[in-house]
Amino acid sequence: xxxxxxxxILACPKCHTKVEFKEPDQLRCPNCKVLYPIVDGIPVxxxxxxxxxxxx
Amino acid sequence: xxxxxxxxxxxVAANYTRSSFHASSxxxxxxxxxxxPKPGDLALDVATGTGxxxxxxxxxxxxxxxxxxxxxxxxxxxxxxxxxxxxxxxWMLGDVADLPFADDTFDLYTVRAAPHHFADVEAFLxxxxxxxxxxxxxxxxxxxxxxxxxxxxxxxxxxxxxSHVRALTVDExxxxxxxxxxxxxxxxxxELDWDYDEWMRNMAVDxxxxxxxxxxxxxxxxxxxxxxxxxxxxxxxxxxxxxxxIRAHKPG
Numbered sequence: 615x616x617x618x619x620x621x622x623i624l625a626c627p628k629c630h631t632k633v634e635f636k637e638p639d640q641l642r643c644p645n646c647k648v649l650y651p652i653v654d655g656i657p658v659x660x661x662x663x664x665x666x667x668x669x670x
Numbered sequence: 671x672x673x674x675x676x677x678x679x680x681x682v683a684a685n686y687t688r689s690s691f692h693a694s695s696x697x698x699x700x701x702x703x704x705x706x707p708k709p710g711d712l713a714l715d716v717a718t719g720t721g722x723x724x725x726x727x728x729x730x731x732x733x734x735x736x737x738x739x740x741x742x743x744x745x746x747x748x749x750x751x752x753x754x755x756x757x758x759x760x761w762m763l764g765d766v767a768d769l770p771f772a773d774d775t776f777d778l779y780t781v782r783a784a785p786h787h788f789a790d791v792e793a794f795l796x797x798x799x800x801x802x803x804x805x806x807x808x809x810x811x812x813x814x815x816x817x818x819x820x821x822x823x824x825x826x827x828x829x830x831x832x833s834h835v836r837a838l839t840v841d842e843x844x845x846x847x848x849x850x851x852x853x854x855x856x857x858x859x860x861e862l863d864w865d866y867d868e869w870m871r872n873m874a875v876d877x878x879x880x881x882x883x884x885x886x887x888x889x890x891x892x893x894x895x896x897x898x899x900x901x902x903x904x905x906x907x908x909x910x911x912x913x914x915x916i917r918a919h920k921p922g
Contacts (some may be wrong), residue, residue: 616760617760619733619760620735622771623712623735623771623773624770624771625770625771626770627764627765627769627770628768630771630772630773631772632772635724635769648885650770651687653741653763654745654748655674655748656741656744656748656761656762656763656764657762657763657770657862658674659737659762659763659764659770660739660763660764660765660768661762661765661768664714
């Protein structure tokens with residue numbers, strides 16, 4: 615789990631749109647339609663580690 | 671390039687939590703004096719490594735975010751956060767050249783002893799500028815030897831740690847900062863009495879290579895020798911090393 619304050623400032627490193635928390639452990643960019651993983655509580659905010667959001 | 675940095679720092683992460691440079695109270699006070707954190711600040715410390723600078727800032731700011739490329743370094747930071755009961759520090763994996771924040775997010779931006787690893791200095795400073803709120807400041811510390819000594823140390827740095835890219839002089843940094851849009855508030859050069867052996871140990875350098883590279887420093891001539899003034903104290907090599915301390919302002 616990541617803190618609410620961190621979630622409020624985290625943005626996509628590619629387009630700088632705010633990311634949304636997606637259960638159980640991902641952060642979704644609504645603009646790029648990609649997911650950034652949270653690994654052991656640490657968001658992995660690297661463009662090359664983003665995965666396409668299959669729900670889109 | 672990021673993979674190169676990761677592969678160098680992952681195996682030595684724990685060394686950085688107790689290094690006499692990276693974690694010394696004197697050096698951390700230097701960061702605070704330069705950064706002048708305020709209680710309401712949201713601060714970003716990039717290339718935070720095991721979080722030494724972020725931990726120094728934490729008691730003085732509302733919240734500090736530590737960002738680094740190497741998961742093993744951040745694991746150490748997270749372990750220390752729990753051990754010390756710190757509630758206002760968060761960690762994330764990220765790249766200084768593609769920061770995961772909107773424009774005008776932070777009250778304070780810090781970076782220490784890392785920019786000499788950055789392949790794209792322009793992208794690093796443009797991103798620093800972008801995420802800082804207008805009217806706020808960045809505090810910046812990096813190795814910055816004078817030109818003659820740099821030529822000697824460059825070879826040593828590269829063979830000690832192939833993720834080293836290049837150390838810049840204060841004047842070179844000032845030019846980069848201004849091109850990124852910053853106003854220079856202050857730039858100082860500090861000469862340090864460097865513990866060569868510990869420097870090599872932080873990166874787990876093979877002893878034979880460490881001895882060879884010590885020879886490179888001791889073989890310096892001319893201006894480089896005067897600047898580095900290497901000497902053996904009780905068999906341990908000491909020499910000069912330099913850091914530049916820059917405070918830069920985002921107009922607004």
